[in-house]
Amino acid sequence: xxxxxxxxxxxxxxxxxxxxxxxxxxxxxxxxxxxxxxxxxxxxxxxxxxxxxxxxxxxxxxxxxxxxxxxxxxxxxxxxxxxxxxxxxxxxxxxxxxxxxxxxxxxxxxxxxxxxxxxxxxxxxxxxxxxxxxxxxxxxxxxxxxxxxxxxxxxxxxxxxxxxxxxxxxxxxxxxxxxxxxxxxxxxxxxxxxxxxxxxxxxxxxxxxxxxxxxxxxxxxxxxxxxxxxxxxxxxxxxxxxxxxxxxxxxxxxxxxxxxxxxxxxxxxxxxxxxxxxxxxxxxxxxxxxxxxxxxxxxxxxxxxxxxxxxxxxxxxxxxxxxxxxxxxxxxxxxxxxxxxxxxxxxxxxxxxxxxxxxxxxxxxxxxxxxxxxxxxxxxxxxxxxxxxxxxxxxxxxxx
Amino acid sequence: xxxxxxxxxxxxxxxxxxxxxxxxxxxxxxxxxxxxxxxxxxxxxxxxxxxxxxxxxxxxxxxxxxxxxxxxxxxxxxxxxxxxxxxxxxxxxxxxxxxxxxxxxxxxxxxxxxxxxxxxxxxxxxxxxxxxxxxxxxxxxxxxxxxxxxxxxxxxxxxxxxxxxxxxxxxxxxxxxxxxxxxxxxxxxxxxxxxxxxxxxxxxxxxxxxxxxxxxxxxxxxxxxxxxxxxxxxxxxxxxxxxxxxxxxxxxxxxxxxxxxxxxxxxxxxxxxxxxxxxxxxxxxxxxxxxxxxxxxxxxxxxxxxxxxxxxxxxxxxxxxxxxxxxxxxxxxxxxxxxxxxxxxxxxxxxxxxxxxxxxxxxxxxxxxxxxxxxxxxxxxxxxxxxxxxxxxx
Numbered sequence: 137x138x139x140x141x142x143x144x145x146x147x148x149x150x151x152x153x154x155x156x157x158x159x160x161x162x163x164x165x166x167x168x169x170x171x172x173x174x175x176x177x178x179x180x181x182x183x184x185x186x187x188x189x190x191x192x193x194x195x196x197x198x199x200x201x202x203x204x205x206x207x208x209x210x211x212x213x214x215x216x217x218x219x220x221x222x223x224x225x226x227x228x229x230x231x232x233x234x235x236x237x238x239x240x241x242x243x244x245x246x247x248x249x250x251x252x253x254x255x256x257x258x259x260x261x262x263x264x265x266x267x268x269x270x271x272x273x274x275x276x277x278x279x280x281x282x283x284x285x286x287x288x289x290x291x292x293x294x295x296x297x298x299x300x301x302x303x304x305x306x307x308x309x310x311x312x313x314x315x316x317x318x319x320x321x322x323x324x325x326x327x328x329x330x331x332x333x334x335x336x337x338x339x340x341x342x343x344x345x346x347x348x349x350x351x352x353x354x355x356x357x358x359x360x361x362x363x364x365x366x367x368x369x370x371x372x373x374x375x376x377x378x379x380x381x382x383x384x385x386x387x388x389x390x391x392x393x394x395x396x397x398x399x400x401x402x403x404x405x406x407x408x409x410x411x412x413x414x415x416x417x418x419x420x421x422x423x424x425x426x427x428x429x430x431x432x433x434x435x436x437x438x439x440x441x442x443x444x445x446x447x448x449x450x451x452x453x454x455x456x457x458x459x460x461x462x463x464x465x466x467x468x469x470x471x472x473x474x475x476x477x478x479x480x481x482x483x484x485x486x487x488x489x490x491x492x493x494x495x496x497x498x499x500x501x502x503x504x505x506x507x508x509x510x511x512x513x514x515x516x517x518x519x520x521x522x523x524x525x526x527x528x529x530x531x532x533x534x535x536x
Numbered sequence: 537x538x539x540x541x542x543x544x545x546x547x548x549x550x551x552x553x554x555x556x557x558x559x560x561x562x563x564x565x566x567x568x569x570x571x572x573x574x575x576x577x578x579x580x581x582x583x584x585x586x587x588x589x590x591x592x593x594x595x596x597x598x599x600x601x602x603x604x605x606x607x608x609x610x611x612x613x614x615x616x617x618x619x620x621x622x623x624x625x626x627x628x629x630x631x632x633x634x635x636x637x638x639x640x641x642x643x644x645x646x647x648x649x650x651x652x653x654x655x656x657x658x659x660x661x662x663x664x665x666x667x668x669x670x671x672x673x674x675x676x677x678x679x680x681x682x683x684x685x686x687x688x689x690x691x692x693x694x695x696x697x698x699x700x701x702x703x704x705x706x707x708x709x710x711x712x713x714x715x716x717x718x719x720x721x722x723x724x725x726x727x728x729x730x731x732x733x734x735x736x737x738x739x740x741x742x743x744x745x746x747x748x749x750x751x752x753x754x755x756x757x758x759x760x761x762x763x764x765x766x767x768x769x770x771x772x773x774x775x776x777x778x779x780x781x782x783x784x785x786x787x788x789x790x791x792x793x794x795x796x797x798x799x800x801x802x803x804x805x806x807x808x809x810x811x812x813x814x815x816x817x818x819x820x821x822x823x824x825x826x827x828x829x830x831x832x833x834x835x836x837x838x839x840x841x842x843x844x845x846x847x848x849x850x851x852x853x854x855x856x857x858x859x860x861x862x863x864x865x866x867x868x869x870x871x872x873x874x875x876x877x878x879x880x881x882x883x884x885x886x887x888x889x890x891x892x893x894x895x896x897x898x899x900x901x902x903x904x905x906x907x908x909x910x911x912x913x914x915x916x917x918x919x920x921x922x923x924x925x926x927x928x929x930x
Contacts, residue, residue, distance in 0.1 A: 419916045420909075420912045420913065434841040455833050458830055528826035535816050
């Protein structure tokens with residue numbers, strides 16, 4: 137067991153720090169800090185993504201042959217850690233972390249050649265068409281239908297909770313191409329052009345006041361068969377692959393630590409506003425969160441060690457997801473309580489980073505209640521906590 | 537506000553030697569520490585088996601933290617933690633951590649070379665058994681409220697005070713007594729090596745988890761000069777470090793208890809049937825077990841974190857990490873223990889099963905040397921003392 141960076145890794149860490157100093161602007165950091173929704177707005181991350189792309193660092197998890205930097209898992213950790221600690225904008229994952237790996241693994245040569253570079257450059261902006269009003273946790277029961285007509289599929293149905301569909305020019309979607317005893321066996325993976333006739337994007341406003349997600353209606357949308365990934369009715373397999381690809385996990389702990397550090401600084405720096413913060417209960421809660429972040433960090437590093445030595449960490453990703461989401465919620469929750477009654481003052485402007493004239497409260501404080509409200513989604517999206525408990529019970533504890 | 541200064545990482549996989557250490561420990565307890573054997577030790581050997589202690593010495597565990605020049609293995613906190621975990625799984629009653637961690641670190645940090653030569657080899661070989669007197673009835677282990685005092689006399693010291701929860705007091709050869717130097721108003725501390733023969737008044741009792749402990753009363757006990765380990769200067773930090781190291785191994789021990797409890801509970805709910813199906817087929821039960829698992833993993837990670845930090849430095853970060861580990865072990869420990877009892881139904885509240893024994897051990901580990909509330913407050917205080925702008929631990 138070794139608790140010291142190798143000289144090579146230390147040098148790499150310095151390289152990353154230099155890159156951050158030269159390319160991460162205070163405007164970018166401010167934009168990320170004022171992000172109340174779960175995902176960062178393109179106005180905040182686009183320049184950052186471009187800078188990373190120029191350096192060849194935009195897709196740390198991708199294999200070198202497709203444009204990844206060829207880093208070791210340790211280097212990826214260091215990179216994510218430094219970016220997290222520096223408060224760099226979060227890139228959205230739909231292209232880089234979701235459809236990209238699926239195309240790499242299951243796409244045709246033509247699909248790889250067309251889509252992969254455009255994901256890296258940010259020229260294509262992807263959204264994910266998975267959930268439906270009737271199919272959330274039980275995604276396999278989805279019913280948006282794709283019926284074969286010549287060289288096209290004709291898609292009819294609806295998707296919901298589609299993050300940033302209003303920014304996206306492309307969508308990857310799971311659609312039903314057959315009815316079968318096992319619903320998973322009738323699902324295909326399609327790539328759609330968001331400008332296709334028949335696609336209607338309707339905003340859904342969250343309780344935090346943000347327009348992040350949408351409901352999409354497909355009314356006879358024609359999608360070329362050439363835009364299908366792999367074989368018909370094998371879409372579920374491709375979607376499941378993503379879980380394997382992300383097995384190493386994103387290293388969220390440094391970002392959480394930065395959020396907590398920043399909250400402490402905010403409380404200390406704008407004390408007059410944090411009317412709830414003098415109670416010792418708040419200090420204890422902040423310490424408790426920090427203790428959990430320390431533990432989560434070591435947990436993720438242990439998983440990294442397992443991955444590096446060729447072991448499969450199995451469903452520990454479910455444990456991590458639970459811990460990450462509960463820590464995130466704990467931070468937003470203590471922030472609200474510390475801000476006290478001042479958290480009730482509401483700013484309508486969204487996105488908040490566009491607010492140029494602060495009224496009544498500094499913008500960062502106006503972000504606290506919306507972030508808390510929108511943050512309830514952390515234990516719901518990407519597999520609810522209840523589903524994670526089901527997975528842990530079945531796959532880690534071996535309960536049949 | 538920051539965590540420990542940290543140059544880097546790290547490979548958190550166990551080395552071969554570490555795996556072996558843990559395997560040997562587990563196998564030893566599996567063969568020599570059944571529930572019946574444990575009960576015998578408690579009832580017939582005063583909770584401290586000569587045979588088991590001899591074996592601990594042979595395995596090198598008594599000298600786990602003792603530097604090699606004094607006959608020990610000079611191993612680190614992770615190794616100590618790995619052994620501690622197996623103690624928890626097996627519900628060992630012998631005060632191994634008190635000797636191998638608390639006593640040995642106190643001596644190693646405070647004593648003169650001559651004193652170390654006198655005490656450490658004897659501790660390592662098991663020739664002399666140590667007990668540590670630190671807690672007091674009115675103040676637990678909090679040094680700021682310690683009432684035991686040692687006043688200088690013409691030929692040494694005069695020690696007075698009342699100590700509680702001195703584990704192994706009835707079988708120890710030597711007490712290490714933590715005392716204020718001077719009067720109640722003085723702020724310096726020291727550790728005295730007091731032979732059991734000079735025995736203070738002893739009131740033995742069992743703790744809730746069936747370990748053997750005692751109250752000790754010292755009434756103007758005269759001690760020679762060199763009963764004090766080291767000098768009378770600047771001892772507080774070393775005492776606190778020894779305690780922090782002990783806390784961390786206690787956290788590992790708690791995780792061992794929790795692992796055993798979860799496994800036993802899974803076995804039980806997978807077999808027990810009501811309403812024509814196993815308890816484990818009910819989602820609420822499955823979720824409860826999964827929640828227990830998540831808490832255990834957090835506690836395990838916190839204990840590992842603290843072990844790694846303490847091995848690297850004695851700084852504020854080490855103390856913070858130790859308190860953090862104690863908080864997690866205490867909170868998770870209580871939750872897991874309570875739920876294990878809950879999921880065993882009526883049987884969980886009886887002495888029939890080992891569940892109750894693990895519960896009581898976890899409560900002991902939660903309360904001894906500071907409950908979660910105490911350590912959370914300590915964590916808050918230590919955090920305030922960290923320099924701003926220090927690079928945080930990842």
